[in-house]
Amino acid sequence: MNFYDDHxxxxxxxxxxxxxxxxxxxxxxxxxxxxxxxxxxILLHADPVPEEPEQQPAPSPSSPATSLLRRPQRRLVxxxxxxxxxxxxLGVGFLIGVQRGQDIGGHLTPVPTARPGPAVPSTTHxxxxxxxxxxxxxxxxxxxxxxxxxxxxxxxxxxxxxFLALRDYxxxxxxxxxxxxx
Amino acid sequence: xxxxxxxxxxxxxxxxxxxxxxxxxRSRLVAEELAQETFLVAYRDWARVGGxxxxxxxxxxxxxxxxxxxxxAYLRQQTxxxxxxxxxxxxxxxxxxxxxxVWEAIRTLPPSQAQVIALHYYEDYSIAQIAVALGRAPxxxxxxxxxxxxxxxxxxxxxxxxxxx
Numbered sequence: 001m002n003f004y005d006d007h008x009x010x011x012x013x014x015x016x017x018x019x020x021x022x023x024x025x026x027x028x029x030x031x032x033x034x035x036x037x038x039x040x041x042i043l044l045h046a047d048p049v050p051e052e053p054e055q056q057p058a059p060s061p062s063s064p065a066t067s068l069l070r071r072p073q074r075r076l077v078x079x080x081x082x083x084x085x086x087x088x089x090l091g092v093g094f095l096i097g098v099q100r101g102q103d104i105g106g107h108l109t110p111v112p113t114a115r116p117g118p119a120v121p122s123t124t125h126x127x128x129x130x131x132x133x134x135x136x137x138x139x140x141x142x143x144x145x146x147x148x149x150x151x152x153x154x155x156x157x158x159x160x161x162x163f164l165a166l167r168d169y170x171x172x173x174x175x176x177x178x179x180x181x182x
Numbered sequence: 183x184x185x186x187x188x189x190x191x192x193x194x195x196x197x198x199x200x201x202x203x204x205x206x207x208r209s210r211l212v213a214e215e216l217a218q219e220t221f222l223v224a225y226r227d228w229a230r231v232g233g234x235x236x237x238x239x240x241x242x243x244x245x246x247x248x249x250x251x252x253x254x255a256y257l258r259q260q261t262x263x264x265x266x267x268x269x270x271x272x273x274x275x276x277x278x279x280x281x282x283x284v285w286e287a288i289r290t291l292p293p294s295q296a297q298v299i300a301l302h303y304y305e306d307y308s309i310a311q312i313a314v315a316l317g318r319a320p321x322x323x324x325x326x327x328x329x330x331x332x333x334x335x336x337x338x339x340x341x342x343x344x345x346x347x
Contacts, residue, residue: 014331014340021277021284022303028275029201035193038218042192042225155218159211 041156136179138172145169185232188225195238196221198305199245201275205285205300206246206293210274220245239315242305246297246316287337288330295330298323 145168152162196217203213224231224241234240277285288296301307301315309327313320334340 010335010340011331014335014338017280017284017338017340018299018303018331018334021281022300022306024277024281025201025205025275025285025304026198028277029197029204032275033197033200033214035196038196038214039189039192042218042222043189155215157211157215 037156136176138179139176142169142172142176145172186237188228188232191232191237192221192225195241199241202242202300202304203245204275205304206289206296208274208285208289216245236314239311242301242315243317284334284338287334290337291330291333295326295333298326299330299334302327 145165148165149162149169152158152165199217199220200210200213203216204210207213207216220241223244224237231237231240274282288299291299297316298312301312302309307315309320309323312318312323312327316323
């Protein structure tokens with residue numbers, strides 16, 4: 001066999017090996033990758049961009065505007081509304097609390113931290129509303145771990161990392177409660 | 183001809199794209215994550231993407247071109263999440279040793295050559311199809327395929343100078 005035959009044979013052998021590896025990976029991906037679950041995740045958690053206005057049927061004048069929204073969009077609008085109501089309620093509650101604190105405390109300014117203020121006169125001290133401005137580190141960590149767990153669940157990443165995050169969350173949560181309770 | 187429904191397209195193409203990315207990245211978890219991101223982009227714009235001449239090529243182009251940024255974001259996220267990256271022995275699509283060795287060698291190639299090799303031998307794409315999918319000139323693809331094959335022959339010991347007979 002001369003050099004050119006040898007070279008051609010080597011090229012063919014390489015080709016065969018590469019095609020075989022390609023076929024093996026293709027078959028492996030077809031049998032080992034679960035596309036159905038992954039599709040469910042996309043359909044559940046993603047909203048497609050609405051089509052161009054000219055592609056949609058013209059709305060009848062009598063139909064309410066909300067009927068044009070798709071179901072996930074309606075859900076989103078509802079969630080945003082609920083959130084706004086919650087924020088408003090918290091704001092009002094906070095203002096009422098501050099107002100009552102001022103009413104009870106008279107001219108005294110509220111103590112900014114949870115620590116007892118030694119300078120406050122003892123007659124008004126017990127009734128003053130105290131605002132906690134610091135959060136224990138364990139609670140911050142708990143919130144971060146909860147975010148991580150939610151993120152993994154949203155992406156359907158249910159492996160050992162989720163388990164580890166859940167375990168760390170449980171430990172941090174217990175530590176947070178211990179730290180935060182008097 | 184009407185536009186193909188997204189779910190049919192997805193069920194057919196998703197495993198293929200995962201396989202392609204896993205061939206280039208080794209990690210199946212990362213490959214699935216990137217493939218999912220790619221199909222999410224397609225899903226959100228399916229009215230346009232589904233109407234393209236070749237949505238398959240579009241998906242592969244997005245997956246391969248955005249692989250770098252997705253990968254960087256993925257790794258950043260992992261670092262943020264308290265360095266909890268765990269390497270699993272089964273974080274791959276199972277292959278025989280010989281085939282795994284070939285893909286291992288492909289992953290050592292420069293990314294542009296590895297992409298061309300993967301599309302040619304995994305997707306059975308011709309040079310013209312790869313040129314369209316990657317948005318490069320056919321001449322460039324031909325050169326990259328040639329260079330990639332030459333390096334693989336050396337790495338895998340199938341070159342004429344390495345043969346024992």
